[in-house]
Amino acid sequence: MIKWTYSIFIAYLVLGIYVLAVTIKVPFIGILVDASSGQLVIADLYYPDWAHQHNLEKGDVLLTFDGKPAQENSSIQYYSVARSAKELTFIKPSGVVHTITIQHQDIxxxxxxxxxxxxxxxxxxxxxxxxxxxxxxxxxxxxxxxxxxxxxxxxxxxxxxxxxxxxxxxxxxxxxxxxxxxxxxxxxxxxxxxxxxxxxxxxxxxxxxxxxxxxxxxxxxxxxxxxxxxxxxxxxxxxxxxxxxxxxxxxxxxxxxxxxxxxxxxxxxxxxxxxxxxxxxxxxxxxxxxxxxxxxxxxxxxxxxxxxxxxxxNERLFDIEYQLSRFRYYSTLAFFSAVILTSSIALIFLKDISLVTMTSIFILIFLVIIASFYIKEQLDFKYRKIIFSSTGNYVHNLYAAVNRMGKAKNQQELLNLFKYEITEKLGTTAFLITTETEVVPFVRGEIIEKMGTIQLLLHDAGEEKVVLKIRHSLQKEELLWLELLSLYVSMFIDNLKLIEDLVQEIQQIQDANDTQLPWLDKLLWNIIEKEKSILAQELHDTILQEQLHLARELDVLAGTSIIKKEKVLDIREQLLNATKDLREYCENLSPPLLDTFGLQMALKKLIQKVKIRADFLLNAHIERVQFQDVTLHLVVYRLVQELLNNAIKHAEATEVSLKLQAIQHGFILYYDDNGIGCNIEDLMQSSASMGINGIRERVRAFNGEINIASNHNEGMHIYIQIQEDGDSYD
The missing domain is CATH 1.20.1070 (Rhopdopsin 7-helix transmembrane proteins)
Structure with missing residues (x-):
């Protein structure tokens, strides 16, 4: 396939160079002739401006092309068109003979x-x-x-x-x-x-x-x-x-x-x-x-x-719709600006400028203006803090305010933070947040102004409504900032209400039974202890053992009269390797690439690491998958991580195949290896089942389907399918 691809590129180069060489070799002139009278009389000219500069007109008679009689030209014989020439001889009706040399820059x-x-x-x-x-x-x-x-x-x-x-x-x-x-x-x-x-x-x-x-x-x-x-x-x-x-x-x-x-x-x-x-x-x-x-x-x-x-x-490194929308916006501005500037130049040099030159000037101005817009955008972004004051940078302030309010633990704390943001940003304390039980004549997120007071509905729980009232005149940008921030506050209140209702429901169940909720306590305890046990085992078997070994080497080194520099550097190198391993554990606990560059890039990085440390040949095919529920990206990452870790520790395989396939509203994950395999029932009773059980629990938590097939010396084959709930697409 690679040879075939290279052949395509080589063929493109050969054909491209050939046709360009033919074009460059001889200038194109495109002169239409009429041979009905026995002479080659010029009937039409493809480039009239060039012809006028060389005194070539309709009615003139062509004599020679590049030193050869014009009648012998095959293009004239079959199509009555003089296509190209480097030198041209013609005779005027007055009998004067002219010979002109033709170059590309002349046309x-x-x-x-x-x-x-x-x-x-x-x-x-x-x-x-x-x-x-x-x-x-x-x-x-x-x-x-x-x-x-x-x-x-x-x-x-x-x-x-x-x-x-x-x-x-x-x-x-x-x-x-x-x-x-x-x-x-x-x-x-x-x-x-x-x-x-x-x-x-x-x-x-x-x-x-x-x-x-x-x-x-x-x-x-x-x-x-x-x-x-x-x-x-x-x-x-x-x-x-x-x-x-x-x-x-x-x-x-x-x-x-x-x-x-x-x-x-x-x-x-x-x-x-x-x-x-x-x-x-x-x-x-x-x-x-x-x-x-x-x-x-x-x-x-x-x-x-x-x-x-x-x-x-694009690997989710940028938003294509945003990029193209921005380009369309810049192109529209640049187009009209280029039209105005080119028209002005044409009016000034009306007689000395050709259509092609005008087109070239237009394209040049168009591209320069677009490039200027992009450069200005980068400069604005870089020097935004200098250009805009802290009170005028509404977008940055909105982001910071949402980030601060997102840490609120209850509704009262959220409203207090909201009051703080209004005071700091709008510079006024003439506002009030009230809880009303009467019907209000506006909907959530809508700003109305009545008798000098701005009113905005923050939350509507049916029987009670949280309303913001400001007795202060606001500019358009301030109103937009307030409207957007209020929408965030409204969503935060909704989420806090849901959490409070859930806690209250659990408390009611507990009070009704007059006992603790053992199922909830046991579930949380098992999850926490299991994750702690896995992490403790991993750290004990790797980094802790390495640290103890280095401590013993330092004890031996301290007992010698002469400390060798090479030995110290060797211990330092081992410490750096242990630190690298610890960093990898931290990345496994919270993969940084997942949030920054997306699932596909994070999986590619994970697979690269596995290929370096694994003894088997890993064949992975990862398709791009998209979910409404962002937690599914982490689920897919953890499933792949658990499967590959299980292959490294227990499979003893020489070949492992992994395929992530996108389906409508979900994904399918295939895993196959040619390892030692196992009896599934025996596996569930052994300590090695920790990873497989973890995979099963993750799949079942998202109402997924998992099938595991394996026998001794027949490898292991795992099929996983998860689809999002239909509510995510309402």
Missing amino acids: PEELFLQIIFPIFYFLLSLGVSFYLWKNNRKDKKTKLLTLFLLTCSLAYISTGASARGDLIGMLVIGIGIILCLVLLIHFLQLYFRYLHIEWRYLDTKWLYVLPLAVLCCYVYALFNRGLRELTAFIILGLFVGLVLYAIYILLTSYLRTKLAKIRLIAIAFITPFLPFLLFFVIPEILGHEPILHAEFAALFLLFIPFSFIFIQV
């Missing part, structure tokens, strides 16, 4: 649209594709995205070679624009399966017939040049059909699921392809003059958003 439109932009896109696509493949080698969805990006890039950079009549360039662009769409639809089919969305459309494997059909058309056109125009018409027709089909898939899927990720993919696809379709392809098919020439319309392909890529590479 800025051709230089930018066929050379500079394609080279940039070629290198960018190669770099991003290689990065994707390197970090996601086993993900088929990512491989399809990589192929889509490379194919789309090849199709774009081949426009110059195709315009010059190069056969390979025409093959690449003809097959590429069809294949890239088929690859995209194939990616959608796999991505829908990943999201557990039903695929109600044609199986993508049948669409791969279309690029093969295009190839057959080109092969047939080699023997009949007259079919080349028909082949181009067929390719454009297939392109229109595939684009509309992909849009249909995305729109109907989004309307059916309302998923934000589907909406993002739809935007990412429609943005670059639809303008190319509307401005060039459809007018060309209908036989009309395109609104934009091919290279201008293809510019939209440069803006293929990499949100496709972000969906795959």
